Amino acid sequence: MTTLVYLIPAALFLGALGLSGFLWALRSGQYEDLDGAAERMLIDPDDKPER
Amino acid sequence: MSCCAPGAEMALALDRATSVQPSNQEIKLASRSLGDDLRQTDLSVPTVHCAGCIQTIETALAKLDRVEGARVNLSTKRVAIRWRGNEVPPFVAALGRLGYEAHLFDPETGEKDKTLSELIRAVAVAGFAAGNIMLLSVSVWSGAEGATRDLFHWVSALIAIPALAFAGGIYFRSAWNALRHGRMNMDVPIAVGVSLAYTMSLYETINHGDHAYFDASVSLLFFLLIGRTLDHVMRERARTAVNGLSRLAARGAIVLRDDGTRDYLPVGEIEPGMQLLIAAGERIPVDGKIIRGSSDLDCSLVSGESTPRTVTSGEAVQAGILNLTGPLTVEATGAAKDSFLAEMVRLMEAAEGGRAHYRRVADRVSALYAPVVHLTAFVTFAGWMAATGDWHRAMTIAIAVLIITCPCALGLAVPIVQVVAARRLFENGIMVKDGSAMERLATIDTAVFDKTGTLTLGQPRLVNASLVDPGMLAIAAEMAAHSRHPFSRAIAGMAGFAGQPKLESVSEHPGFGIEATAAGSTWRLGRRGWAGLKARTVGEGKHSYGGTVLTKDGIIVASFVFEDALRADARAAIVQLNDARVSVEMLSGDTAAACGEVAETLGIDDFVPALLPSGKVECIETLAKDDHKVLMVGDGLNDTPALNAAHVSIAPATAADIGRNTADFVFLRESLLAVPLALDVSRKAGRLIRQNIAIAIVYNTIAVPIAILGHVTPLIAAIAMSASSLLVIGNALRLQGFVLAAVTRAPSATRSGIRASVHPS
Incomplete structure (x- = not known):
């Protein structure tokens, strides 16, 4: 029983961390161009145009 | 540009519109101000499709004067260009030089797809809640007792609150809307089932009961939201493509x-x-x-x-x-x-x-389904009340009936099939x-x-190309390349012979034709009365489009016959x-x-x-x-x-x-086979929807009697619901496997059509 007292909050915290990470990624527009993101990693960073 | 040849199906759609680039004023009118002298223009560039395209476009545009930056979105095939000043930088021309056709499109009205982000957020929250509650529920099912079980129930109840408020809100609003207008939709039984299950489980938790349905109410929302989100994504994709x-x-x-x-x-x-x-x-x-x-x-x-x-x-x-x-x-x-x-x-x-x-199949089914479900639950409650007089037990069983009949499978049965079908059609343009x-x-x-x-x-097509002297045809094609008239474009499409005399001073006379001088003689391509009257060749067309001739110094040397292709x-x-x-x-x-x-x-x-x-x-x-x-x-x-x-x-x-x-x-795409294909896929989808609804009904006829008799525990409810959902999804995916002969044949015909139509320009 005592183990549960810290295990459950730990599990929930980790879950919430993942959830907030996803929501942050969604808000910062990382899902707006999935095809583009896949292709962009092929571009050399040297001539990457400024954003 | 070796990898970036415009072979995408969208190229065809543009062919008719390639005639003119948007003017600077038009671009300015369509751009939106970002404040501080900065403006943004969104262009649709249908032929971008790889990392090379992205890099070429972004670097070339960024080099232009007054352009702050350009960003390609490969998924929507659009370029967002930010620029300063009053003059529009020549980015359309720059794109044209790189070989990309760009055009303005209607900017989206209002906010950029709020619904989709709301749905995705709702799925994320419901998924998080469903996962955690399910973990806690599994330990309850495997024998947690007393204070531990109560603790687990309380934690579940807490996790379920944001999920219900946020993810469930979509369903509560929709159900309330339907009820207010005196209608029934699939969301009504969902909303009723979920909220009753939660209330009853809360009551159980407070009274140290052993059956709580927190997992059922949240995972139900999770499954249904997945279906709804996929449906929305599919429609959004179609809308973006048409908008572009x-x-x-x-x-x-x-x-x-x-x-x-x-x-x-x-x-x-x-x-x-x-x-x-x-x-x-x-x-x-x-x-x-x-x-x-x-x-x-x-x-x-x-x-x-x-x-x-x-x-x-x-x-x-x-x-x-x-x-x-x-x-x-x-x-x-x-x-x-x-x-x-x-x-x-x-x-x-x-x-x-x-x-x-027209009323959608899902709405028609739910108009029958919801009253039946609610009546069954009520009769169950009344029956157990009369038989045992124990209102708590009667209530528990009635809510178990509601949960087991909650149209998880039914709510997924229709949208899942339509999403798979729409995807199939999307792949075929x-x-x-x-x-x-x-x-x-x-x-x-x-x-x-x-x-x-x-x-x-x-668009007219030249039908007598084989009867015309190839030398004459070559000259005509050379002249026709200077005009935008459909007949000229049809003739210009026949170009490809070398060795014709160099044309000088080509001029177009609107309404009549084209005049050019070459090697000392005057050539005219156009309507008969203007270009020349005397004929040298025989067998001229008397077709509806007749009357287009090529003349050399006023003497007809070739005549062209067109038909609408x-x-x-x-x-x-x-x-x-x-x-x-x-x-x-x-x-x-x-x-x-x-x-x-x-x-x-x-x-x-x-x-x-x-x-x-x-x-x-x-x-x-x-x-x-x-x-x-x-x-x-x-x-x-x-x-x-x-x-x-x-x-x-x-x-x-x-x-x-x-x-x-x-x-x-x-x-x-150009091929008209799209029409029978759409019909075929729609009919197959209709058949699968009916099968899915049948599956859902069979599931209910088996599960409902068990629930009415009071044998359903939260564990059984969870298994039954997931099983029926998986069955329905599996059946819908069969549409992906159907071999459609027409589909495999269509693309090849289309490709050649595109080449032919793109070539003259």
């Missing part, structure tokens, strides 16, 4: 003021009496009268006429007509709100939409606007086609439709002779020529009165009211803007 097509209506025009100054005004600000300058390649923005200049006009999108019309000053022109060869000065006779386009919109609104009375369109298409028994632009391409696979499409027991008719605004010829080639028995837009609507309404379910396929402005009046409608990507927006389906 080039805009065909004029955004504005150059107005010539009395004092000689020129202003670019948006269409809405043009008033009667203003003088407009319409360059070759532009569309006429409002109804008007020509006061200066002569030209050839392409009226195919407006009236359905396939032959270009030659006009001179004094003649009336309608909004939407494309000016082909010469500059015109037009005096506006009506404002945008009284012009032909607005007239079409009014006709469209007046004709009651053919789909107004067909966009579906919404799920009900597929349901309606599956029921049709009559297909009505427009002629110009739908069955035919609305049929859309690829038009005949095969008609045959397939007939095989699918759909009768085919043709309605056209063109002449009887032109219609008769096309009808004969394609094997269409019924056709009505020379129809006004209202006539087309009447024809469709007559058919509808005789209990026919009508599919309308058309592209012109004059077809738009008919597209709206029909039970379901399909438009090609080359259709007028409002036609594309009205139609339920838009196909991007």
